[in-house]
Amino acid sequence: APRRVAVVGATGAVGREMVSVLHARNFPVSEIGLFASERSAGKVQEGPYGALTLQAFDAEVVKGYDVVLLAVSGDFAKEHAKNLASAGALVIDNSSAFRYDADIPLIVPEINAHAFQGGGRLIANPNCTTAIAVVALGPLHKAFGLKRVIVSTYQATSGAGAEGMAELEEQTRNQLDGKPVTNSVFRHPIPFNLIPQIDAFQENGYTKEEMKVTWETRKILEIADLPLSCTAVRIPTYRAHSEAITIETIQPVTPAAARAVLADAAGVKLTDDPANGVYPMPLNAAGQYDVEVGRIRTNLVFGDHGLDLFVCGDQLLKGAALNAVQIAELDL
Numbered sequence: 599a600p601r602r603v604a605v606v607g608a609t610g611a612v613g614r615e616m617v618s619v620l621h622a623r624n625f626p627v628s629e630i631g632l633f634a635s636e637r638s639a640g641k642v643q644e645g646p647y648g649a650l651t652l653q654a655f656d657a658e659v660v661k662g663y664d665v666v667l668l669a670v671s672g673d674f675a676k677e678h679a680k681n682l683a684s685a686g687a688l689v690i691d692n693s694s695a696f697r698y699d700a701d702i703p704l705i706v707p708e709i710n711a712h713a714f715q716g717g718g719r720l721i722a723n724p725n726c727t728t729a730i731a732v733v734a735l736g737p738l739h740k741a742f743g744l745k746r747v748i749v750s751t752y753q754a755t756s757g758a759g760a761e762g763m764a765e766l767e768e769q770t771r772n773q774l775d776g777k778p779v780t781n782s783v784f785r786h787p788i789p790f791n792l793i794p795q796i797d798a799f800q801e802n803g804y805t806k807e808e809m810k811v812t813w814e815t816r817k818i819l820e821i822a823d824l825p826l827s828c829t830a831v832r833i834p835t836y837r838a839h840s841e842a843i844t845i846e847t848i849q850p851v852t853p854a855a856a857r858a859v860l861a862d863a864a865g866v867k868l869t870d871d872p873a874n875g876v877y878p879m880p881l882n883a884a885g886q887y888d889v890e891v892g893r894i895r896t897n898l899v900f901g902d903h904g905l906d907l908f909v910c911g912d913q914l915l916k917g918a919a920l921n922a923v924q925i926a927e928l929d930l
């Protein structure tokens with residue numbers, strides 16, 4: 599039966615994309631409610647379902663929806679998500695509030711859709727960097743077994759929301775016009791720069807973003823102790839995250855065997871013809887559902903038990919909105 603769907607945080611970059619993805623994938627929507635802060639309430643937002651009036655979030659009202667997509671802060675999610683789920687709504691939370699709770703599924707449908715069964719009505723949507731990586735890592739793990747993983751990321755400004763993309767654009771223009779470049783979203787100027795810090799530093803010297811990739815990959819791939827080290831870097835691109843990934847495998851692996859596996863993998867677009875300049879790039883991955891995977895080669899350190907690859911995925915789509923809607927589709 600068609601569902602009543604609420605998008606909470608509907609004015610943000612992820613919230614808007616959720617509305618577009620629901621429509622583009624023909625999710626059976628009988629009614630859509632857009633919820634936002636008091637400040638936005640009453641304003642009209644244009645989208646694929648027409649011009650809709652934004653409503654101030656009211657837990658009692660949102661409880662009446664069948665599916666609730668949360669694109670809100672972790673604190674907001676902590677306050678409301680469990681109550682909404684106990685009222686019967688399928689709640690998919692894009693924040694990190696519940697990702698590490700053992701009894702709450704963390705799902706990338708191509709990889710661990712089975713975790714949806716037996717879980718409650720609250721499901722966590724992974725960090726964007728993790729979601730994009732596991733689309734490639736999952737099938738490689740199934741075929742060859744992952745022993746160790748090293749990830750270096752090149753993350754788009756969309757990871758910091760619409761404000762992040764706006765800061766890239768405005769400050770690039772200012773820089774080229776010789777005007778002062780001021781940063782407020784990012785800790786340092788982003789135009790013509792890169793910033794090897796995303797989120798807060800932890801005691802072990804890694805950032806929270808980097809540790810999210812370790813913790814969440816372990817949970818989604820169900821390899822509790824997988825050694826995974828990540829360096830996360832913000833770069834001046836709009837909306838697709840890129841990642842250089844090195845794997846050491848349990849079984850021997852060749853680039854050809856890996857290509858064969860990835861060519862058949864759901865959510866992957868094998869993009870690997872380097873001689874013709876074909877490899878994953880953020881400009882091409884932006885706006886696409888699939889994660890581009892290429893530059894597949896034998897890793898010189900791990901030899902016949904190791905591979906290098908490069909992946910690009912749209913941060914707002916597979917990294918957030920698309921994955922959330924795909925989770926909702928598991929309940930249809």
Ligand code: 2RA
Pocket residue numbers: 725726727753754756757758796807
């Ligand atoms: C980022 N991973 O790219 C974050 C967004 N969730 O900043």
